[in-house]
Amino acid sequence: MKKSYAKAAFSAAVLLLASASGVFAAGSKDSAKKVEIGAVLLDTKHEWFAEVIEGMKKAGADLGAQVKILSSDSDVAKESSTIDNLIAQQVSAISISPQSDQASVPAFERAVKAGIPVVTWNSKVNSAQSKYFVGVNNYDLGKGTGAFAVDYIKNKMGGKAKVAVLGTSKYSVGIDRVKGFMDQMKALPGVEIVAQQDAEYKELGLSVTESILEAHPDTQIVWCWNQGALLGSLAALKAKPNNKVLLMGTDMSIDLARAMLEPNSFLLAVTTQQPFEIGYTSIKNAYELATAGKTQTEVLVPLKTYTLTNASEIQKYLDDRKNLIK
Numbered sequence: 256m257k258k259s260y261a262k263a264a265f266s267a268a269v270l271l272l273a274s275a276s277g278v279f280a281a282g283s284k285d286s287a288k289k290v291e292i293g294a295v296l297l298d299t300k301h302e303w304f305a306e307v308i309e310g311m312k313k314a315g316a317d318l319g320a321q322v323k324i325l326s327s328d329s330d331v332a333k334e335s336s337t338i339d340n341l342i343a344q345q346v347s348a349i350s351i352s353p354q355s356d357q358a359s360v361p362a363f364e365r366a367v368k369a370g371i372p373v374v375t376w377n378s379k380v381n382s383a384q385s386k387y388f389v390g391v392n393n394y395d396l397g398k399g400t401g402a403f404a405v406d407y408i409k410n411k412m413g414g415k416a417k418v419a420v421l422g423t424s425k426y427s428v429g430i431d432r433v434k435g436f437m438d439q440m441k442a443l444p445g446v447e448i449v450a451q452q453d454a455e456y457k458e459l460g461l462s463v464t465e466s467i468l469e470a471h472p473d474t475q476i477v478w479c480w481n482q483g484a485l486l487g488s489l490a491a492l493k494a495k496p497n498n499k500v501l502l503m504g505t506d507m508s509i510d511l512a513r514a515m516l517e518p519n520s521f522l523l524a525v526t527t528q529q530p531f532e533i534g535y536t537s538i539k540n541a542y543e544l545a546t547a548g549k550t551q552t553e554v555l556v557p558l559k560t561y562t563l564t565n566a567s568e569i570q571k572y573l574d575d576r577k578n579l580i581k
Contacts, residue, residue, distance in 0.1 A: 290318070290320040292321070292541050293341035294322055295350070295352065296325065297326075297377065297378065298326055299326045302508040303530050304530070306579070309534065310531040310537075311535065311537070318542045320347075320538070329354065330354070331354045335361070346371060348542065348544050348545040350540075352375070353375055356378070356379055356380055356427045360381060363380045363384070363385065372545060373387070374389060376388065376390050376537035378390070379427070389533055389540060390528075390556065391533075393431035395435060398436065399526030399558055401439025401440060404476065405439050407523065414443060416446050417473050418446055418477075419464075419467045419474045421453075421463055423453050423481070429480045449474055454487065456483040457484075457490070460485065460487020460490075461488070461491045468495070475500060477500060478504055479503075480504065481505060485504035485505070486510060489514055501521050502523065503524045505525065511525055513573070516566060529559075
């Protein structure tokens with residue numbers, strides 16, 4: 256029996272914890288000129304990060320660099336100590352998804368002051384010394400499903416809908432996504448936002464969706480800002496007898512793709528990043544800074560929206576990730 260992609264992500268998290276002790280690293284082609292890159296993940300609780308890790312590992316192998324993959328586990332204090340440890344180890348470069356655009360600045364600037372080039376990915380820091388980024392336009396990520404929702408509400412719901420939003424007030428990337436979605440909703444005067452609550456992980460996505468539907472049983476659409484909230488909301492709606500609530504959100508996964516291919520699926524659209532490419536490019540650019548002193552200042556990886564009406568694209572998504580299903 257195939258394991259779920261969630262289990263694959265959990266296995267990746269175990270490897271990350273091991274890597275904190277120096278257990279995991281990509282091989283080096285030339286030990287005399289070994290390049291060591293510290294790769295710091297925001298957390299490992301989402302399936303999304305399993306693909307990031309695969310991209311990082313592939314880049315390390317292709318470039319002959321030692322890649323130390325670590326997680327700050329959604330903790331600014333742990334992120335700070337992780338950065339300090341990498342400084343003490345005198346790594347060649349750092350690739351990091353920062354916890355906070357403000358609170359992560361001191362540790363980020365300590366690394367730069369120590370002469371270590373730093374590439375941020377996925378999220379940013381508000382520092383004049385931050386010059387290199389790999390990721391996406393998060394406003395557009397929210398806008399993608401927002402545009403689909405506008406079209407659907409216009410053509411299928413008579414221009415009127417009661418919408419619940421599972422967002423975040425913690426991460427700037429998530430705030431941008433929510434704004435991108437909400438700005439699209441403003442284009443339709445017949446849309447009512449019945450609730451807007453924070454939910455980051457699957458467990459919260461499930462419980463928040465349940466509480467919203469209890470308070471607002473007339474909710475017609477739920478939109479989620481990230482993979483964890485989307486998976487939780489999916490579970491809540493699947494457990495609801497005779498569910499008629501529609502679901503949309505960001506960050507595709509194998510489990511979500513499978514759900515979209517199920518008969519009578521209510522998961523209509525997912526706008527997603529390309530996490531493998533983000534992970535790969537963050538290491539490649541960090542390597543270029545360490546070895547050549549220059550790289551692209553910003554790389555925005557293209558987005559894609561998967562819709563229920565295009566089953567062939569969803570199946571291709573699954574086929575392309577067979578190696579991640581153990």
